[in-house]
Amino acid sequence: MPPDLQSRPRLAAGCRLAETPASRTNGKDDRQHTLLMPERALRLNGPSLQIVQRCDGKHTVRQIISDLQMIYSKAEPHKVEQDILGYLALLQKERALDFEL
Amino acid sequence: MENSISNPLALIAELTHRCPLHCVYCSNPLELQARTSELSSEVWSGIFREAAEAGVLQADLTGGEPLARTDIVDLVRAARDAGLYVNLITSGLPMDEARLAALVEAGLDHIQLSFQGARENIANEISGALSHSQKLRVLEWLKSYRVAVTLNFVIHRRNIDQLQEMLALAESSSATRIEFANVQYYGWAFANRENLLPTRQQLDRSVEFLNREQERLQGRIRVEFVVPDYYAKYPKPCMGGWGRKLMLITPHGDALPCHAAQVIPGLSFENVKNRGLREIWEQSAAFQKFRGEGWMQEPCKTCDRRGLDFGGCRCQALLLAGDASATDPVCSLAPLRPKVDAILASLNLISDPVGAGPAPPAPEPVTRPSWLYRPNPS
């Protein structure tokens, strides 16, 4: 089931975004964003990070879509929307989101 | 690939071996460590910081019963302050609501409440204590706190027919995850194996049932289930591979690559009081012993699956094959698989309890097995 465009996704209890040290082996000193969840962790970057940062219970799904369409204005808007809905569905399956109406 | 040692991802902190329960499948070693030798909160705080620096993302606070430590709230805070995701694995026993509130306030991310069954009598029998109703109370309290909840059921022959009731318990709670973990046959469970291994029929029924339920609960509760490896075709990648993902610290500070590593003869373990965590991870002989592929024998050595299951569990190889470097005998390709088949064959001769299955529930067997209960350390 695709998420309702009016709903406001929010990270579920026990799921949070953290900055963790990037892997030592790549030599660079940048920090890595990781979504920590019960018994799972997802490294985030680019669009996935932009999406998760907006899962705060304030942005609606529609707002997240239009924000990202602006940020990634070179991409085809419909494709951006489909990718976001797909990603939210994946996080929902992981049980990482609550959708507030 | 000896020169590319990956970072450890999770630190399993066995804070104590003390426990109000006496589960017949407890994963603690048969030699339990005494209270007087337990690490202080200061030492643990240092370990959490070192772990985070080494790339660890998550601390699993476990035991024994981690709540048996009077400083548990400080330990949770220390792990969280170090930057770790904090997971508490508890029986819920020495818990009251004020303590729960303090744990959540200190930064607890996830609580895994272990249940011994869905029914009072069997749960109490397995844990050797009156424990079930307290767990139900904790589950009620948890509804008012913002913390992830997993219900953890250890599955075996005496409770595998109660899966439906277990799921109902999860659905009536705030849990977002339910884990059906099959007993692993080491330590206490190995001693009690004959009374714990489910029958083939029980297993098939439960797999079918859980596949359906997984679908039904999708997006609400994550249902996780792993088939007991005696019945599997290939072994599990024990601990995600030796020295690849996990590091376990015992109550007095020994660093182990796996829960049962102490049973393997000839391995010696370094203590976090004497050496840095990262150094132990990268260099200690115990972590190097079965890392990579150099130690493997045939058939693993040339098998295509060796990068997937790493040859299975070293402790199981020792227990069943008498050689910790052997192919895990549960593997269908292992020379010693017939030994596992013989164990299953004799077990499956004993007929299944009549009327078992998710519904209607199985009648309780009248006779009670003679369990070997785990005691408490001094």
Ligand code: SF4
């Ligand atoms: S398995 Fe049972 S006895 Fe062992 S530590 Fe856990 S709750 Fe205690």
Ligand code: SF4
């Ligand atoms: S032979 Fe070894 S590597 Fe191959 S499947 Fe069996 S245990 Fe795994």
